[in-house]
Amino acid sequence: MKFYHRLSLSHQIHLLFAIAVVMTLGISVGFYYVTFESLRAREEQYMYDMMAQVAQKTEDFTASADYLAEAVADASSAVHLLRETNKTKKWRYRQSLNRLFSDIARSNSSVTNIVLLDTTGKVYGFNGLDYSLVNRLDSLYSLFSPDNCADGFMAPLYASDKDIPYYANIRTVYDTGTYENRKLGFCIIIGTCDPLYEACRNTSSMGSSLFMILNDKGEVIVRSQDADAAAERDIVHSLLSRGEALFSAEIDGKKYLLSQYAPLPSTDWLIASAVPYREFDSGLREFRNLALLSVLFLLGIYLLLGHMTVSSITVPLNRIIHFIKRGPDYTLRNHVEIEERNELGYLADQINLMLDQISELTDTALRNQTRMYAIELAHHQARLSALQSQINPHFLYNTLDAIQGLTYLGRIEDIRTAVSSLSAIMRYSIKGEAMVRVSSELLCIRKYLQIIDIRFVNRFTFHISIPDRVMDYEMPRFLLQPLVENAIFHGLEPKTGKGTLSLSSELRGNSVIHFRCADDGIGIAPEELERLRGRLLDAPESPDPSLAEKYDGIGLTNIHLRLRLLYGSPYGLSIESAPGQGTVICLDFPATVPEQV
Known part of the structure; x- marks a missing residue:
């Protein structure tokens, strides 16, 4: 209290006004922070639920591809085709497989090609085979090399003239008709990743959010939208280097909420997402505007009350003080102007009278001094x-x-x-x-x-x-x-x-x-x-x-x-x-x- 009483009247009023403003802002910021964190937690849970939807769609997609691959690999016609050496019989088995593949492929619209490969590297194609696509993928990824064939999914595979990636699902064909159960070749199903891309794009409900499906090597198979290459690389690195399901990271000067979904059962693929924190803030725009309007309303009341007090007391007082601080060169040639007719106005009149007397004495002294100087x-x-x-x-x-x-x-x-x-x-x-x-x-x-x-x-x-x-x-x-x-x-x-x-x-x-x-x-x-x-x-x-x-x-x-x-x-x-x-x-x-x- 002693410190408060030692302050000038102007400083006391401004201090009270500042305390009221700080308290109002503190309460508003605290309320906003609690509400913001609550809404952000709900947004994070919503994002994780969307990740689960993408994972479910991806799992359905890979399960369907696995079913087709197993159906082809276990088909007796496929086993006979790869085991048979008679050309006429091979042709009959091939025709039978054409009908079978046509019926199977109808259940999965993403499949573009079904290929059989024997252990010597000979390729058997069937109706609807896109030779141009198959040849380009083979030249880039050596799909038809028996040494590179291992059961499972390969993705992403890019044709030289297309942006949409492809996948290859490989299954070994065994000779089940003998006790040896020897390896006869491989069934390779090639399909487009369009369904995975649609799943990511349709799930992404935020403008800058990024949903991705990654393979076990950290390569992006599909993404919900194009992203900056450097930022995407940093996002993938952060996801693979940390085993947490949900965490924050700063990338290229921006703060992201990163999440990852456990690898799918039938593949080693990973579902991942990156959402800028500013996307969460956009959902709070209406709340933020309402809070801002409330704060501005309260500040307006404070300003009105402060103005009424300051204009009647501190403004005239400060005007007198500032006039005196300008020094004798100014004060001796001017008068302090106070419109209020209260005690401060009377004080200003007495100051002006005193300055007039000082100015008259100063002029006389200056005239005498000027003569001496000349x-x-x-x-x-x-x-x-x-x-x-x-x-x-x-x-x-x-x-x-x-x-x-x-x-x-x-x-x-x-x-x-x-x-x-x-x-x-x-x-x-x-x-x-x-x-x-x-x-x-x-x-x-x-x-x-x-x-x-x-x-x-x-x-x-x-x-x-x-x-x-x-x-x-x-x-x-x-x-x-x-x-x-x-x-x-x-x-x-x-x-x-x-x-x-x-x-x-x-x-x-x-x-x-x-x-x-x-x-x-x-x-x-x-x-x-x-x-x-x-x-x-x-x-x-x-x-x-x-x-x-x-x-x-x-x-x-x-x-x-x-x-x-x-x-x-x-x-x-x-x-x-x-x-x-x-x-x-x-x-x-x-x-x-x-x-x-």
Whole structure:
């Protein structure tokens, strides 16, 4: 009870409603289960009774075939025919047997052929013999081989052009007129299994139920309907591997009720059936529909009562709670709407009044804060402009110095190319927005390297590796050129022999762009590197031209300050170097996509 009282009003009502629904469903399911099991037991007994009917019809069929076989095997004319060597007498006995067989065959319409076979393999046929059928069955099953003849039934036998199976009932013919009682030959009665098929088909009253007659080898003689070969094979295997008369088995994802009837007295045949459990369920459809309607009726009453309670209490209460949970960004600009004019409506009016007062106070605070932010933003923009203005004169000085060297050498064409590249770089650095695409910055770098390559012929090797996925991101204008300039003039130019500079980039975590500028120049002395790192770590808020470094100008500190002003302290510039092993400078700043105009 303590747990119940600790719940909110809404949860208490919903808990009571859930308990009532669960109890109703439990009672309905229990009643349905008991009734279902009772009806299923009756269906199982009904199915077993049908199995007994099939067994009885099959036993009548085999008994009739046995009677014919025994009548022929015991007929004196048959004994004389197989024992006699005189052709004339054989012909007389054969005619006598023709009349006898005609009379006997009338009692069993399934018989198609009656054949006598002596011990040497000679075949004697009689009136109505279907030579074509007999020859096909003999070629497939060697019926007329004395070595294969054994008393009993053979089935199923299939002709090559027919689907209906045949059976063969074999009886040994003995010489009963002598004391030797020697074997004279065999009587073979061949007949169609149509009566067995009709017995299975007429007994099957369910749409997907399968009744079968199997021989002692597990082969299907007849079945009530066609079935999937794999499923039928699994059904037969389950029946033969278990000796139970009635059991359940899951085959190919479906649950079946399997049953088998003991082998018939005159044969080793087995009566079997397989009925999907969904067939039993179909008989309960009306009961299931009635139970479902009852449950829906009770649930409807519960829903109506629950709706009346919830709509008057919990819905307004939940609306107030959800309104408050949406946070101040929403609540300060909106009012909670409650239609009920009870205690909850009064509570909603007081909340709206309180929110109006808070919103008025918040607006005043925001206006004051906005003015302060505008002043600070203008201050930062002025510092950023001052930093960028320091770059262009410094770069121009170094580039003009390189062009001056070309004039001493008299390389007029190279001067023209260098001046054209310098003009493009100056236009890029002065005109346009403060933020550019990486691809534009890379084009500026290539122009600059073109000037350097003219000035220092075959001195340096440049490697630029920028992934395509980075090209469309945004970065500050004229950010990379000072890195390249610093590497050439302070790292590679003082080096004896050729030097290599590589510029690469990667996108880390889809949120940070990382640039890496590495050279194999003279490197930086440890004490100088420590001093430079200290300058970057303790960089002043406002750049001072008097603090320019002796060996790298103002470029590196300038770049670091620009990144800090634009993106904050997590981003900026880092340096790794050692004397004689080159220098690596890395930049990190957020990956942003330019706004579409």
